[in-house]
Amino acid sequence: MTLDDSGSEQPGRKPVSEDRWLLVAVAGVLAFVAMLDMNIVNVALADIADGLHVSAATAQWAALAYQLPVVALLLPVGRWLDGAGLRSAVSAAIAGFGLCSALAACAPWAAWLIAARFAQGAFGVVLFVLMPVLAMRSVRPELRGRAMSVPATLGPLGAVTGPAVGGLLLDHFGWPSVFLVKIPFCALALVVAWRTMPRDGRLRWPDRRSLVDALLVATGVAALLLTLTLASNDPGWLVLVVAAVPPLWWWLRGPGCRPVIGVLRVPGLSRAHGAVLALAAGFAAMHYVVALHLQRDDGVSATTTGLTVLAFPLGMGLAGPLGGRLADRYGARPVAAIGALLTAAGLLLLVPLGNGWSSWEVAWRLALAGIGMGLNGGPTQALVMGAAPPDRIATVGSTVQFARSLGFTLGPALATAVWGLAGPGDGVHAGLALAATGACLAVPLLALPGRRRADAPEKTTDAAPAAHT
Numbered sequence: 522m523t524l525d526d527s528g529s530e531q532p533g534r535k536p537v538s539e540d541r542w543l544l545v546a547v548a549g550v551l552a553f554v555a556m557l558d559m560n561i562v563n564v565a566l567a568d569i570a571d572g573l574h575v576s577a578a579t580a581q582w583a584a585l586a587y588q589l590p591v592v593a594l595l596l597p598v599g600r601w602l603d604g605a606g607l608r609s610a611v612s613a614a615i616a617g618f619g620l621c622s623a624l625a626a627c628a629p630w631a632a633w634l635i636a637a638r639f640a641q642g643a644f645g646v647v648l649f650v651l652m653p654v655l656a657m658r659s660v661r662p663e664l665r666g667r668a669m670s671v672p673a674t675l676g677p678l679g680a681v682t683g684p685a686v687g688g689l690l691l692d693h694f695g696w697p698s699v700f701l702v703k704i705p706f707c708a709l710a711l712v713v714a715w716r717t718m719p720r721d722g723r724l725r726w727p728d729r730r731s732l733v734d735a736l737l738v739a740t741g742v743a744a745l746l747l748t749l750t751l752a753s754n755d756p757g758w759l760v761l762v763v764a765a766v767p768p769l770w771w772w773l774r775g776p777g778c779r780p781v782i783g784v785l786r787v788p789g790l791s792r793a794h795g796a797v798l799a800l801a802a803g804f805a806a807m808h809y810v811v812a813l814h815l816q817r818d819d820g821v822s823a824t825t826t827g828l829t830v831l832a833f834p835l836g837m838g839l840a841g842p843l844g845g846r847l848a849d850r851y852g853a854r855p856v857a858a859i860g861a862l863l864t865a866a867g868l869l870l871l872v873p874l875g876n877g878w879s880s881w882e883v884a885w886r887l888a889l890a891g892i893g894m895g896l897n898g899g900p901t902q903a904l905v906m907g908a909a910p911p912d913r914i915a916t917v918g919s920t921v922q923f924a925r926s927l928g929f930t931l932g933p934a935l936a937t938a939v940w941g942l943a944g945p946g947d948g949v950h951a952g953l954a955l956a957a958t959g960a961c962l963a964v965p966l967l968a969l970p971g972r973r974r975a976d977a978p979e980k981t982t983d984a985a986p987a988a989h990t
Contacts, residue, residue, distance in 0.1 A: 544659040544717055545668045547710045548652040551615065552676035554703050555648045558587060558641070559929075560683030561699050568696040575631045583625075585747075586635045590642035591649065592926045593742040597735035598646045599919020600780050603912060605725060608718040611655060612711060614647035619707030626700035649922045652676070654914050657906050665907060666848030666856075670899025674841030677898065680929070681808070681834040734777030741769035746930060780916050784909065790917070793905045794924045796966035800861060801928025803959030804894060806936035807868055808833070810952035811883065814874060825880060832884035833891035840895025848900035857904055858968040860897030864890045865960035872953045890960075901967065932956070 562569075562584045570580035602610055621641035628634035652672045660668040690698040744765035772778055785791045808830065815826045840860075848856045867890025874883065902921070909917035939955050940948035 540661060540664060541659040541717060542668075543713060545656050545671050547713050547717075548656040548659070549671035549675040550706055551648050551710055552652045552672035553679035554706050555618070555645045555652075556676045556679035557683045557686065558645065558703065559591070559680055561687035561702075562587070562638075564684050564687040565691050565696040565699045568691060569634070572696055573628070573631045573634065579631050582631075582635045583638055586638035587642040587645065589743050589746060590639055590739070591645050592746060592923065592930065593739035594643060594646045594735060595650065595919045595923040595926065596781055596916075597731060597738050597777065599650050599916040600734070600777065601731045602647065602650055602915035602919075603780070605915070606721045606723050607651065607655065607658065608714070608721055609723050610647060611651055611714050611718065614644050614651065615707050615711040615714065617641075617644035618648060619704050619711070622700045622703050622707070626697040649926075650915055650918045653902055653906055653918050653921070657903075657914075662907075664849060666853055666900055666903045667842070667845035669903040669906065670841050670845030670848075673898035673902040674837060674844075674895055677804070677894065678834050678838055681830075681837075685831070730777065734772060734775065737768040737772040737775075737777075741765040741767075741772065744768075780913055781920060784913050784917050784920060787908055787910070790905060790908060792966040792969065793901065794920060796857075796861065796963035797901060797905075797921055798924040798928040798931075799959040799963040799966070800864065800894065800897065801925045802932040802935065803864070803868060803928075803956040803963075804890075805929045805932025806952060806959065807871065807890070807932075807956035809933040810936050810940070810949060810956065811871070811874070811887070814949045815883070829880045829884050830887060832887040833894075836888035836891025837895040837898075838891075840892040841898060844896035845899040845903075847896070848903055853900040853904040853907070854967065857897050857900035858964060860893045860895070860900065861960060861963040861967055863893030863896065865893070865957060865964055867891070867893060868953065868957035868960050872950055872957055874949055874953060893960075897963075897967075904967075928959075932959070 566577065566580045566583065569575075569583055570577050573580070618641055621637050621644060624637040625634055625641065628637060653669060656668045656672050657665060686702070687699050690702060742765070744761045748759060748761040748765070785794065812826055812830055815829060844856055844860060867886050867888075870886045870889070871883070905921050906914065906917060936952040936955055939951040943951035
């Protein structure tokens with residue numbers, strides 16, 4: 522099996538008899554809501570601290586308690602969901618996510634809120650893994666690019682618009698509203714999914730081996746994420762890296778890692794994952810540096826800054842559906858590579874950012890980068906998921922989301938580091954150069970086709986590529 526442009530159905534996978542675009546819409550909405558939750562709480566941390574009478578450091582765990590399980594549990598959850606009933610898994614994840622949102626909104630003290638957010642992150646992991654699977658399985662192979670572009674576009678849009686939505690809700694309704702706003706979407710998605718999705722088996726409980734793997738990976742990844750999060754304020758937290766080594770080493774040596782390594786050995790999949798990580802890191806670093814520069818160095822108001830950086834998600838939202846259509850017609854690989862190239866061009870044009878730039882000069886460059894990300898998202902997701910082994914679709918969904926989440930975490934951390942090394946005069950340029958480098962690295966990773974291993978058996982080769990018009 523190789524990674525190609527094909528939208529053809531792979532052996533062993535049941536063909537779709539009819540297109541269920543309503544389920545594709547559900548996948549998109551849930552991807553938006555799950556990513557929205559990654560950032561919407563950040564703007565409410567001060568109000569949460571005041572409302573629950575805790576310190577700012579304690580209130581920060583309202584955000585960290587969600588983010589840690591989302592990243593730390595991705596890989597073991599993907600392995601657990603392989604072969605599980607999609608309808609049962611999606612329904613349980615939606616119901617749990619919405620219930621935890623309600624529990625967080627009515628939290629009387631900080632420990633309650635942190636526990637609810639941690640549980641919500643665990644349910645969010647299942648949503649992140651299964652949304653691309655749901656979109657892929659809801660349409661025929663020749664429409665896969667369009668379907669995959671929906672969650673691939675709406676997910677990052679949720680992450681970008683989270684602070685703006687959170688600020689609006691905070692000003693009018695108070696901090697519980699940032700949790701309650703997601704409940705109507707969850708309720709509607711649950712009803713649609715339960716009534717529309719075909720019955721396909723029950724959700725099995727994880728076995729003992731899966732629980733051990735989850736504990737090992739969660740411990741190691743959580744230590745790494747805490748290091749990246751806390752070391753920016755106090756370098757002494759870098760000692761946490763040592764704590765991440767033993768559990769991750771044990772997991773890599775055990776059977777739980779084999780499915781992950783197996784899918785990454787599919788020719789081209791490792792490069793596609795690298796491209797996803799590089800683009801996510803570049804996007805996150807750019808967003809962090811531009812927003813900080815406009816407000817701190819240029820003295821631009823928060824409102825003007827928000828409107829300026831809104832050019833990126835606007836371009837992405839407009840180009841996302843187009844990227845899916847082009848991928849279905851011309852192949853996923855060239856469209857994904859062109860999208861990465863446009864993103865790299867936009868970020869390269871931002872590198873000379875200076876104090877004399879107007880908001881428009883920043884905005885059109887951000888829009889160009891956003892258009893590239895919109896063209897790239899759906900085709901890249903279709904490229905990767907289309908090459909997934911039939912019995913490892915959820916694992917591939919988890920590895921792709923892990924690469925993306927890791928990029929979102931690494932981007933601002935690396936930008937902060939290079940900004941500090943370059944000094945106040947050149948820090949902005951160094952941070953933006955880092956972002957542009959990530960996007961540039963993604964272009965060859967996506968443009969070069971995967972090659973079948975010479976020792977691969979004939980029966981594992983791809984189906985014939987779809988005809989390009």
